[in-house]
Amino acid sequence: MLAILGWLLALVIGACLFVAAWPQALGLEQAPVVAQVVSMRVGVVGIALVLAVLLLLLVGWRRVRPFVLGVVSMLVVFSLVSFGIHASRGLDDGQRIDGSEDLVVLTWNTLGDEPGVDEIARVIDETGADAVMLPETTLELGVGVAETLRERGERFWVHTTGYSPAYGALNTTLLISAELGTYTTDAEVGGTRTLPTVVARPDDGDGPVLVSAHPVAPVPQQMRNWRADLEFVASLCGEGDSVIVGGDLNSTLDHWAGLGASGGDLGTCRDAASQVGAGAVGTWPTWAPPWLGAQIDHVLATPDWEPVAARVLTGLDDAGTDHRPVLVQLHRAG
Template sequence: MARFLGGALLVLVAILAILLTWPQLVDLQNQWVFAHVVALRGIAAVCGLGAALVVAAFLPIRRLRAFTAGLAGILVVFAAANAGVLTVRGLGGSDAAPDGSITVLSWNTLGEVPGAEGIAALALEQGADVVVLPETTEETSVEIAVAMREAGRPMWVHHQKFDDIAKARSTTLLISPELGVYDVVNADVPGPPGNTSTLPSVVAVPVDGVGPTIVAVHAVAPIRWEFRNWRADLDWTADQCASGNVIMAGDFNATLDHFAGRGVDGGDLGICRDAALAAGAAGLGTWPTRLPEFLGSPIDHVLATPEWHVDSFEVLDGLDDAGSDHRPVVARLSPVG
């Protein structure tokens, strides 16, 4: 009986390990617990390996040997599988790009903690044509644009805010005049279909109809009381990439695992492809900065429709002490054909 119960328990543990590693098998990737485990695959791998070592300490006990060996084996496979997913998605990236590409920079500034001067300096260093700044107020955005203009790289400022309760309720989008004149077309009140549910996003379209729609995203985090809004935000972002010529970037508070089921026609989210995945860097964590990239969560993204080729993508780790809890990401995209 003890052997039967031990075997049954191992089967249950193995099933749970499979579901925690790849919850999209049964559409659990957007559910409580499962969503959080796959968001932090690096930590899951380390915890799985650590637990396996603890269990292995009981191997000398003969009566428990078969059970502990099986349990330790499951935990090792769980750790290896999560580490493998990150490795396959990419732990590298590239900063090379041909002339004529568009540079998209995204940085959740944690309420503009790095300051206008620091943000402008990064945008200038990267030669950004599009800058997406969740949690950045309009006042600071104007300061950034002025600093960039004085450095010879002017930018148009586009902004949405839901209220003045917190800087997180503001999102800024800067666009180079070289890309044309843009207008913000989405509603400035919370909730689909006009905007994300809790934190604002910006949808800007070219006035002359030539060029991509540019979407600056800030989805709410999947904390327990925001889960319904989080899922609605991911659906909203997928809708922005349902068709047309689109470049979308920002803090999605979601990884590729959470995008599962929302891609169409080979896209990762709608018809949009994830630039990090295309460039071999989708395993690098962008949040929080206090953790190494392998242990962090890759929740900041740049995506684009098939009109764009991903030339490069980088997670910038040189600003981990700048004050934000997010790392900036930068992608370079070239028009196809």
């Protein structure tokens, strides 16, 4: 009976490890608990390896030795597979952004304006960003940043959608360089349910649709809204459209398995960082080193935009927000 129970337990452990490594195989990537576990692949791998070491302390007990060795083997295989998937998305955090004639996109969740006007303006100025997606950023701060940049000879249009102007987290701002032309916020397209998303369309119809997105986090009470938010963002990346999305998407590539279309990761949009080998550098939280954190801040673009380079800015961890900025250089194909 003990042997039977041991094998049954081993099968359950193996099934759990399989789901944790590749939930997409069973369509469970957005399921409660699984969604949270798969977000932190490196952390889960670390836990698995610690458990393997602790179990090896019991290997001298003959009656449980087969069970222990079996579970340890599964933990080691899980760790190798899961870390391999993680590393395949790219750990290069030193790519150089050279805008030249290309489009430079910056996204940074400011945690309710925390870095302040001067710091955000400095980062935009130094990186040469043309489009800046700022979740959890108020209209007041966006205007302040634009005014500061104007004093430096750079003009930006400010677009903000706010569900509560007095509470920073319920605002999302998009800054667009005047060199890209004029844009109008599309208030008819809909939006994310809990936290706002800005969709801006070029007035002359020539440039890309720019989206500053902020789906809600997959906390237990928001799972339905989280799924709906991701579906909405995916719907913006339709066939034939030129779209660039940036923001705190509160999700990793694993969560998008069922939302891609025509080779895209989210709709037809492709994650720029993973395309150029930087998609496994953690953007949240800032207290965790980049190799450990979750990759939930993204810049994506439709296939008419080719990613040239991407970099998570790791030198701003003391700026007041718990997110790292993501900077991407995009080249317009053709």
